[in-house]
Amino acid sequence: MLKIAFAPIYKYELPKGHRFPMEKYELIPQQLLHEGIVSENQFFHPSRLLIEDILLTHTEEYWNKLRDNDLSAKEIRKIGFPVRPELIERGRYISQGTIECVNYALENGISMNIAGGTHHAFADRGEGFCIFNDFAIAANYYLNLKVLKKILIIDLDVHQGNGTAKIFENDRRVFTFSMHGEKNYPLRKEFSNLDIGLKDKITDNEYLEILKFTLPKIIIDFKPDFVMYLAGVDVLATDKLGRLNLTKIGCKERDRIVFETCKNNQIPVSVSMGGGYSERIADIIDAHVNTFRVAQEVWY
Numbered sequence: 001m002l003k004i005a006f007a008p009i010y011k012y013e014l015p016k017g018h019r020f021p022m023e024k025y026e027l028i029p030q031q032l033l034h035e036g037i038v039s040e041n042q043f044f045h046p047s048r049l050l051i052e053d054i055l056l057t058h059t060e061e062y063w064n065k066l067r068d069n070d071l072s073a074k075e076i077r078k079i080g081f082p083v084r085p086e087l088i089e090r091g092r093y094i095s096q097g098t099i100e101c102v103n104y105a106l107e108n109g110i111s112m113n114i115a116g117g118t119h120h121a122f123a124d125r126g127e128g129f130c131i132f133n134d135f136a137i138a139a140n141y142y143l144n145l146k147v148l149k150k151i152l153i154i155d156l157d158v159h160q161g162n163g164t165a166k167i168f169e170n171d172r173r174v175f176t177f178s179m180h181g182e183k184n185y186p187l188r189k190e191f192s193n194l195d196i197g198l199k200d201k202i203t204d205n206e207y208l209e210i211l212k213f214t215l216p217k218i219i220i221d222f223k224p225d226f227v228m229y230l231a232g233v234d235v236l237a238t239d240k241l242g243r244l245n246l247t248k249i250g251c252k253e254r255d256r257i258v259f260e261t262c263k264n265n266q267i268p269v270s271v272s273m274g275g276g277y278s279e280r281i282a283d284i285i286d287a288h289v290n291t292f293r294v295a296q297e298v299w300y
């Protein structure tokens with residue numbers, strides 16, 4: 001059964017006027033139930049991430065600053081949200097959601113988090129709406145336990161997974177693969193194990209050809225025992241920040257390529273949602289819901 005991490009704390013009340021589409025964290029589960037793609041018993045509430053597990057990835061200095069409300073104005077500006085204790089709490093539940101997703105994926109082949117994919121968080125700082133790096137936290141958790149030995153992170157959000165790339169820069173147990181808009185944020189890119197910088201306005205066919213060509217090669221060469229997939233939907237042509245030209249069908253096909261490649265190679269996958277900033281919230285929800293739909297089609 002496809003298990004999905006979700007808790008009401010995922011939706012955080014932003015100050016009026018903030019343009020981040022926070023409501024998606026409530027609307028995605030509603031839509032999944034409404035369409036009958038999943039049922040109520042497939043959702044699970046993650047518990048709260050332990051501090052010792054934060055510190056496997058993030059520095060003590062950064063955690064202390066978060067805990068003591070001691071970030072500078074500049075550091076808060078980089079994150080892009082007003083950093084209140086509730087937001088930090090939220091981040092702990094979401095990251096723990098990814099940890100618990102990995103466990104479910106090991107049992108069932110796949111598991112998904114309604115939020116997460118906070119790939120712009122570095123060990124010592126947050127940025128781009130990201131405080132904790134959920135993939136790094138979950139990866140380090142299982143590597144530390146020696147449950148996983150080789151993890152492939154497939155980051156197909158339109159923005160480079162700069163925090164993740166930097167965290168695992170010298171860690172041979174994790175292969176970071178990021179396909180992103182070359183001219184998009186972050187302007188200064190980090191080095192993933194494999195970066196593919198895409199030109200603006202790239203279309204479905206060109207995009208999917210690159211993915212179909214590249215992903216199987218990475219899997220043959222690296223031989224991961226686990227995949228973490230960041231399925232951001234800011235690759236859509238309708239996205240305000242994306243700069244690419246993918247349709248919803250193309251975006252769904254992208255997810256299918258990832259899932260079928262993993263399933264055919266018997267590699268379990270945990271998925272986090274990542275970004276999505278289309279003008280119409282319905283476009284964002286539709287595209288995210290498609291990821292769940294394809295997961296159900298491929299595995300069940």
Ligand SMILES: [Zn+2]
Pocket residue numbers: 157158159232234274275276
């Ligand atoms: Zn993004």
